[in-house]
Amino acid sequence: MKKRVLSPRMGAFLLVAPLFFFIALFFVWPLASVMKQSVSDTAVLHILPKTAEAMSDWDGESTPSPTLQQALIDDLRAATDEQATGDMVRRLNSAQSGFRTLMAKTIKAANEAREGPVDLLEIDKKWAQPQYWKAISEALSPVTDRYLLASLDLTRDASGSIVSQPPEAAINTAIFSRTLWISALVTFFCVVLGYPYALLIVASTGWKRQLLLAAVLLPLWTSLLVRTAAWFMLLQEKGLINELLQTLAFINEPLALIFNRTGVVIAMTHVQLPLMVLPIYSVLLTIPKNLMPAAASLGAHPIRAFWRVMLPLSFRGILSGSLLVFMSALGYYITPALIGGAGDQMISYFIAFYATETANWGMASALGLVLLIITILLYAVYERLSATRERSA
Amino acid sequence: MPVKTVQALFAALMVAFLIIPLIVILPLAFTNSALLVYPVPGWSMRWFRELVENDAWRRAIVNSLIIGGGTTVLATVLGTLASLGLRQRLPYIGAVLRTLFMLPMVVPAVVLGIGMQILLAHLGLANTYAAVIIAHTVIAVPFVIISVAGALAGIDKRVELAAASLGASPATVFRRVTLPLAMPGVLSGAVLAFATSLDEVVLTIFVAGPNQRTLARQMFSTIRENISPAIASSAFLFIVGTVVIGALVLAVRSRAPKAAA
Numbered sequence: 001m002k003k004r005v006l007s008p009r010m011g012a013f014l015l016v017a018p019l020f021f022f023i024a025l026f027f028v029w030p031l032a033s034v035m036k037q038s039v040s041d042t043a044v045l046h047i048l049p050k051t052a053e054a055m056s057d058w059d060g061e062s063t064p065s066p067t068l069q070q071a072l073i074d075d076l077r078a079a080t081d082e083q084a085t086g087d088m089v090r091r092l093n094s095a096q097s098g099f100r101t102l103m104a105k106t107i108k109a110a111n112e113a114r115e116g117p118v119d120l121l122e123i124d125k126k127w128a129q130p131q132y133w134k135a136i137s138e139a140l141s142p143v144t145d146r147y148l149l150a151s152l153d154l155t156r157d158a159s160g161s162i163v164s165q166p167p168e169a170a171i172n173t174a175i176f177s178r179t180l181w182i183s184a185l186v187t188f189f190c191v192v193l194g195y196p197y198a199l200l201i202v203a204s205t206g207w208k209r210q211l212l213l214a215a216v217l218l219p220l221w222t223s224l225l226v227r228t229a230a231w232f233m234l235l236q237e238k239g240l241i242n243e244l245l246q247t248l249a250f251i252n253e254p255l256a257l258i259f260n261r262t263g264v265v266i267a268m269t270h271v272q273l274p275l276m277v278l279p280i281y282s283v284l285l286t287i288p289k290n291l292m293p294a295a296a297s298l299g300a301h302p303i304r305a306f307w308r309v310m311l312p313l314s315f316r317g318i319l320s321g322s323l324l325v326f327m328s329a330l331g332y333y334i335t336p337a338l339i340g341g342a343g344d345q346m347i348s349y350f351i352a353f354y355a356t357e358t359a360n361w362g363m364a365s366a367l368g369l370v371l372l373i374i375t376i377l378l379y380a381v382y383e384r385l386s387a388t389r390e391r392s393a
Numbered sequence: 394m395p396v397k398t399v400q401a402l403f404a405a406l407m408v409a410f411l412i413i414p415l416i417v418i419l420p421l422a423f424t425n426s427a428l429l430v431y432p433v434p435g436w437s438m439r440w441f442r443e444l445v446e447n448d449a450w451r452r453a454i455v456n457s458l459i460i461g462g463g464t465t466v467l468a469t470v471l472g473t474l475a476s477l478g479l480r481q482r483l484p485y486i487g488a489v490l491r492t493l494f495m496l497p498m499v500v501p502a503v504v505l506g507i508g509m510q511i512l513l514a515h516l517g518l519a520n521t522y523a524a525v526i527i528a529h530t531v532i533a534v535p536f537v538i539i540s541v542a543g544a545l546a547g548i549d550k551r552v553e554l555a556a557a558s559l560g561a562s563p564a565t566v567f568r569r570v571t572l573p574l575a576m577p578g579v580l581s582g583a584v585l586a587f588a589t590s591l592d593e594v595v596l597t598i599f600v601a602g603p604n605q606r607t608l609a610r611q612m613f614s615t616i617r618e619n620i621s622p623a624i625a626s627s628a629f630l631f632i633v634g635t636v637v638i639g640a641l642v643l644a645v646r647s648r649a650p651k652a653a654a
Binding site (some may be wrong): 372 | 407410411414415422429430442470471475477479480481490492497499506509510511512591613616620624632638639651
């Protein structure tokens with residue numbers, strides 16, 4: 001008896017298992033490494049493991065013991081990976097200026113003596129100052145919140161309390177608000193264009209409805225890259241839109257439509273519009289057709305009937321569509337990269353920039369984590385919304 | 394009356410806004426000019442020849458076919474098996490798994506790209522075909538599941554029960570009844586997986602090396618660096634491909650109810 005209950009379920013698990021492991025390995029794990037990378041700071045610990053051990057005995061104020069000094073020398077002698085050593089020096093220098101020259105000197109001296117003790121104070125008097133040792137001690141911690149703080153334009157001051165970044169370094173809030181603003185603009189235009197369009201599809205019949213639906217579905221099936229390329233071609237200075245407007249003598253000078261905000265919003269609205277129209281359309285289909293005539297027969301003016309009957313009933317579709325458009329607009333990379341100017345790049349561009357151009361994985365991951373959290377939260381709301389709809393339907 | 398006119402005008406403008414960008418790029422594929430602008434001075438196949446003769450473009454097309462093919466097979470197999478498993482009622486776990494399998498559609502590509510680059514480099518797979526196929530499969534699987542699960546949901550369980558009651562073993566029921574009925578969903582899932590791989594740029598930037606440049610990736614950097622009508626001719630291939638694929642999906646879908654009846 002028990003076996004008959006279990007076996008189909010076991011079969012189900014066996015069928016799901018391959019995809020489960022695949023997704024766990026190649027989807028969940030990468031996202032987990034992004035999270036880990038955003039708080040990870042092992043550049044110093046990686047090169048100075050012995051120093052880390054010896055550091056635990058240091059009181060934080062006095063001149064470091066010969067053991068600690070020797071541990072540092074040993075670590076520097078053992079460090080052969082030049083790139084990793086460079087990372088360590090850079091990390092220390094960002095915490096305490098002066099480390100670059102100090103470390104260069106010390107590494108040189110340590111390697112010249114080859115083995116045996118070296119007096120650090122003889123190499124440089126700075127080693128007598130506890131602040132340098134303190135900087136090493138703090139940088140040895142493998143976990144840091146500085147990337148996450150920096151992604152929100154915060155930092156820690158000398159005493160360790162959280163303060164705002166100096167204005168010249170505070171760029172991330174501006175990038176996030178730009179990303180939110182562009183996404184909101186695109187969502188707004190999608191609602192303004194998509195809602196009446198969806199109403200028209202539902203109101204039409206026969207070939208007209210087929211045509212209106214096909215016009216939404218065709219772009220959805222077309223490659224994002226092709227659509228972006230098409231807008232690039234249309235919007236450029238000698239593009240079709242400018243040529244047409246000039247021929248018709250509406251304008252004398254070509255309009256600046258590309259490499260700016262206007263172009264990005266136009267192209268993104270075009271790309272996202274189907275995501276708005278289709279959810280609204282599917283909600284509108286469920287609204288009984290006789291409601292509007294009923295409202296009219298009871299004496300409601302068409303506008304009032306629309307406002308009191310149609311809009312409230314279709315609101316859920318507008319909300320789903322808006323969430324979907326807004327959520328996927330947030331992560332846009334390709335369209336702003338190709339159509340936008342320097343001032344229109346969204347957060348994904350900067351994440352990719354930190355990762356591929358400067359190899360600053362900590363910063364890229366921290367910004368990515370913020371974007372990921374916002375997106376997942378919006379998706380949770382969206383899922384909830386569609387789940388309640390299914391239940392009520 | 395004026396309301397009707399306004400409606401018709403709005404509908405016409407919207408259809409134009411949605412469709413015209415897809416159409417105007419097509420003639421430029423046949424320009425003989427080196428510029429991607431209208432008016433077209435003369436017609437030629439020059440830019441299609443460029444796609445075939447230029448090493449970078451030819452290689453990109455071949456890479457897209459290799460990676461698209463690999464992704465289609467992997468995503469379709471994994472997605473179909475999982476969809477079959479998820480037919481079984483699995484309290485709580487079923488819903489969790491379904492959400493998990495849908496998430497790759499939602500997560501911003503750049504974030505996933507960073508994580509994948511870190512992981513795949515760790516596994517020694519960086520800059521390989523396998524890396525790109527794996528990355529594309531992750532984001533293609535949701536489409537396969539949606540498509541196959543839809544087809545499976547449409548199967549009348551009584552048909553399978555009838556086959557079983559007539560003495561068919563579970564394997565036979567699956568092979569002779571379930572699979573043929575689900576086939577349209579599996580096929581359209583495969584087509585969607587291929588299309589997803591073909592169009593993917595962001596993950597490719599992170600996990601592919603110069604030898605795995607795909608057509609979409611090549612188009613991206615061409616638009617960015619030195620725009621040429623080769624863009625229009627590859628866009629032409631994309632659009633024609635889309636129409637053919639769309640027609641195939643529709644043909645398969647329209648066969649579905651007949652098969653089920």
